[in-house]
Amino acid sequence: MFRNVAELVELAENENIKISDIMIRQEMEITERSFDDIFAQMDRNLVVMEEAIERGINEDVKSVSGLTGGDAVLLQKYLKSGKSLAGEFHLDAVSKAIATNEVNAAMGTICATPTAGSAGVVPGTLFALKHKVNPTREQMVRYLFTSGAFGLVVANNASISGAAGGCQAEVGSATGMAAAAIVELMGGTPNQSAHAMAIALKNMLGLVCDPVAGLVEVPCVKRNAMGASNAIIAADMALAGIESRIPCDEVIDAMYKIGQSMSMDLKETAGGGLAATPTARALQAKIFGFSQEK
Amino acid sequence: MKYRTVFDIIGPIMIGPSSSHTAGAARIGRVARTLLGKQPKWAEISFYGSFAKTYKGHGTDVAIVGGLLDFDTFDQRIKNSLQIAKDLGIDIKIVVEDAVTDHPNTAKIKLGTNEQDAIELVGISIGGGKIEIIELNSFELRLSGNHPAILVVHDDRFGVIAAVSNVLAKHEINIGHMEVSRKEKGKEALMVIEVDHNVLDHLLDEVASLPNIIKVTKIHD
Numbered sequence: 001m002f003r004n005v006a007e008l009v010e011l012a013e014n015e016n017i018k019i020s021d022i023m024i025r026q027e028m029e030i031t032e033r034s035f036d037d038i039f040a041q042m043d044r045n046l047v048v049m050e051e052a053i054e055r056g057i058n059e060d061v062k063s064v065s066g067l068t069g070g071d072a073v074l075l076q077k078y079l080k081s082g083k084s085l086a087g088e089f090h091l092d093a094v095s096k097a098i099a100t101n102e103v104n105a106a107m108g109t110i111c112a113t114p115t116a117g118s119a120g121v122v123p124g125t126l127f128a129l130k131h132k133v134n135p136t137r138e139q140m141v142r143y144l145f146t147s148g149a150f151g152l153v154v155a156n157n158a159s160i161s162g163a164a165g166g167c168q169a170e171v172g173s174a175t176g177m178a179a180a181a182i183v184e185l186m187g188g189t190p191n192q193s194a195h196a197m198a199i200a201l202k203n204m205l206g207l208v209c210d211p212v213a214g215l216v217e218v219p220c221v222k223r224n225a226m227g228a229s230n231a232i233i234a235a236d237m238a239l240a241g242i243e244s245r246i247p248c249d250e251v252i253d254a255m256y257k258i259g260q261s262m263s264m265d266l267k268e269t270a271g272g273g274l275a276a277t278p279t280a281r282a283l284q285a286k287i288f289g290f291s292q293e294k
Numbered sequence: 295m296k297y298r299t300v301f302d303i304i305g306p307i308m309i310g311p312s313s314s315h316t317a318g319a320a321r322i323g324r325v326a327r328t329l330l331g332k333q334p335k336w337a338e339i340s341f342y343g344s345f346a347k348t349y350k351g352h353g354t355d356v357a358i359v360g361g362l363l364d365f366d367t368f369d370q371r372i373k374n375s376l377q378i379a380k381d382l383g384i385d386i387k388i389v390v391e392d393a394v395t396d397h398p399n400t401a402k403i404k405l406g407t408n409e410q411d412a413i414e415l416v417g418i419s420i421g422g423g424k425i426e427i428i429e430l431n432s433f434e435l436r437l438s439g440n441h442p443a444i445l446v447v448h449d450d451r452f453g454v455i456a457a458v459s460n461v462l463a464k465h466e467i468n469i470g471h472m473e474v475s476r477k478e479k480g481k482e483a484l485m486v487i488e489v490d491h492n493v494l495d496h497l498l499d500e501v502a503s504l505p506n507i508i509k510v511t512k513i514h515d
Contacts, residue, residue, distance in 0.1 A: 001295070027300050032490075041301065048307045063311075065351070104310030107353065107373055114303045114422045116313040122304075144304045151303035156295050160303070161314055161421025163344040163398040169421075177303075214348030216311035267398065269347045288350055 001026060005153050005194050005248040012190035019180070019190050020142035023149035042141050048111045049100070049123035055108065056099020063105040065287045068217040072099035089132045090232055097124025097228035101221040113144075114151045114160040114173055117216045120224030121174035122147045125182055125231050139185055146184045147177035150197050157249070158256030162209035163268040165259030167223060172204030172255060175227040175234075182235035198244035198251045200234035205251075206258055208266035210273025213284035219274055297424060298440070306423045308367040314399050315345065315352030318419030320372060323361020325427055325439050326403045326415055328513050336385040337362055337405035343398040345419075346390045355388050358401060367423060402429075433475045433484040441470055442492045443513045446485040449506040450476045457504045458485060465497050482508065 002008040002022065011022050027038050055061060057076050062069035075095035078084060084091050097120035104110045104119055113122045126143050129135060135143075151160065154173045159165035179200035180193035188196070204227070212218040244251070265272030274280055297303065308317040327334070339358055341349050349355055353372075359379050360372035371378060379386055391402075397418040406412025416429035427437040430445070437443060444462075448454050455474060462469060468490045476483035492514050502510045 003295075023300055030298055042304065045301075045304055045307065107310050109307065109368060109370075110310055111305055111307050112313040112317060112423050113305075114313075116308060116310050116316065116423075119310075119313075145300060148300035148303040152297055152300060155297040155303060155422065159421060161399070163314060164421060211348070211351075213351055215351040264398075268344045269398075271347070 001030075002149070002153070004157060005150065005197065005252070008149055008153065009190045009194050018142065018146070019149050019184055019193055020145040023145040039141060042144050043137075045111045045144060046141055048109060049113070050127065052103045052108060052110045053096045053099045053123060053127050056103045057095060061102045061106045061108070063102070063215075063217055064107065065213065065215055065217065067212065067215060067283065068105045068221050069102050071221070072096070072102055089128055090229060092131055093125045093128035093228045093232060094225045096127045097121055097224040098221055100124060101224045105215070105217045105221060113147070114155065114177070115162070115170050117162060117220045118170040118174035118224060118227070120221075121171065121227040121231060122178045122181065124224065124228040125178045129182065129185060133186075135185060143181045143185050146181040146193065150177045150180045150193075153249075154252055154255075158252050159259060165256065166207055166262050166267055167209040167220075168204050168207035168255050169259055170209070171220075171223045171227040172201055172207055174224070175204050175231045176201035178228065178231035179234040179238070182231060183238050186235070186239055188239050192238045194248045195242070195244045196235045196238035198246060198248035199237055199242070200231050201248075201251050201255060202244065202246065203230055203234070205255055208262065208273045209268040210266060210275045211268060211270055212275050212280040213287050214270035214275070218280075296420065297422075302422060302424050306367045308423060309370065309372050312352040313423040314419040314421055315349065315354040316357040316372075317367040317423035318399065318425050319345075319354045319357040319401065320361040320365065320367050321423065321425045321439060322401055322417035322419065322427070323358040323403065324364060324366070325361075325417065325425070325437075325513060326405055326413070327362050327364050329415065329430070329445070329511055330405055330413055331511060332407065333382070334362060334384060334405040335407045336387075337403060338387045338389060340389040340391050340402040342391045342393060342395045342400040342402070345399050345401055346392070358403070359386055362403075362405065430484065432477065435473055435475060435484065435486045437486055437513075439513060441488040441490070444485075444487045444489065444493060444498070444501070445511045445513070446487070446501060446507060447509040448483055448485065449508065450480050450483040451506045454504070454506050455485065458487070458501055458507075461497065461501050461504070462487070462489070465493075467491065467493060467497070
């Protein structure tokens with residue numbers, strides 16, 4: 001069993017196989033299930049991700065609070081206008097990340113990746129890649145196994161919970177997972193995946209969890225957009241041969257320690273950050289009435 | 295390792311908006327329901343930490359009650375669980391606690407059909423929809439709900455643990471993890487046995503018929 005990213009990369013390099021191969025093999029050993037069974041379960045997750053994105057970019061999804069919804073549609077329209085400054089692939093990924101989180105905020109069906117609040121980054125980048133490079137279904141399912149392998153390391157050595165480690169643990173982890181998976185799908189090495197994860201996560205360190213009114217909406221939805229964008233840049237950098245000066249496992253450890261030293265107000269309690277701004281407090285009062293004590 | 299399988303990270307498939315507050319809460323509720331072994335007539339749910347601060351916006355109350363109704367994390371009925379519980383005549387009480395707990399997402403559920411037939415458990419939601427049950431009827435334990443498990447309430451006497459494991463050995467059931475805790479020497483004790491495969495009811499009956507056994511329940515995957 002791999003305990004950290006260094007071991008994960010070593011296992012893959014020693015046998016000259018992919019990170020996704022290591023993840024699938026370990027899953028088979030631990031759960032005593034067949035390759036087909038495990039692959040089929042991940043394929044079902046992929047179906048749920050695609051359905052959420054389709055809903056988000058086509059329907060006018062609105063959350064119960066009214067705080068979020070409809071932005072993925074706006075971005076898709078803007079994309080088609082041809083006026084965007086960022087590249088088409090980039091904005092497509094961003095809009096699909098937003099789509100997922102808008103559906104999540106509206107109590108729709110999603111696949112937690114690694115959590116619900118951060119569920120947009122991995123599928124957003126994946127389905128933009130589908131549009132751009134036309135991967136096989138197997139490559140797409142493998143993308144999720146590769147993401148999952150890096151996510152497992154973070155979950156076991158740090159945290160993937162905003163309440164425990166801030167948003168760096170949620171959207172930060174998702175961003176690193178996506179960056180690593182993009183690298184593998186684009187033909188990079190396991191080592192390049194690890195560097196992509198490290199570069200991506202380094203840029204998300206210190207990210208506080210400050211949900212307005214305590215809802216998984218503001219700033220969560222737009223943070224998934226930035227996570228998708230960040231993941232693409234980090235993957236491109238790694239594929240260009242750029243290395244992170246700080247090894248991936250040390251970045252993960254730094255993320256954990258930053259999370260531990262953050263104030264409780266900045267870890268999903270809606271006690272600080274954006275959640276404590278006058279506008280956020282006014283929105284909270286409007287949504288829940290003044291009875292919600294803070 | 296808290297997280298063992300890739301599906302703890304990519305998954306669960308769930309109703310939004312929060313894996314900790316919605317999917318995790320639903321799972322805590324469902325374990326409570328499973329341990330009671332039937333539909334409760336009443337439940338008192340206490341929220342601590344982040345659960346206490348933000349449960350309304352995340353629908354944590356809705357999700358936990360969904361779990362009490364035996365709904366899975368992706369069950370669309372979760373959204374209407376409070377109404378469904380009401381229609382079924384289940385009395386639900388929500389309590390917001392100020393106490394600071396070890397984990398930021400903690401819930402305590404007391405549930406039952408009457409005063410005698412009731413249990414109390416404390417669950418934590420550790421992220422990504424994964425949970426642990428850390429207390430059952432005032433016994434400390436660590437139960438992930440990821441594996442089938444047998445819970446045996448018994449008198450703290452010599453030979454009881456050996457007798458229970460003998461029954462499992464006879465039926466070729468492998469023990470993956472086991473914890474024994476007691477309130478006081480010689481008083482009531484609890485065995486939590488995680489096993490590799492689901493167990494059949496007749497095995498539970500056999501365990502229950504051993505001397506000094508008070509109650510046997512099981513949790514499946």
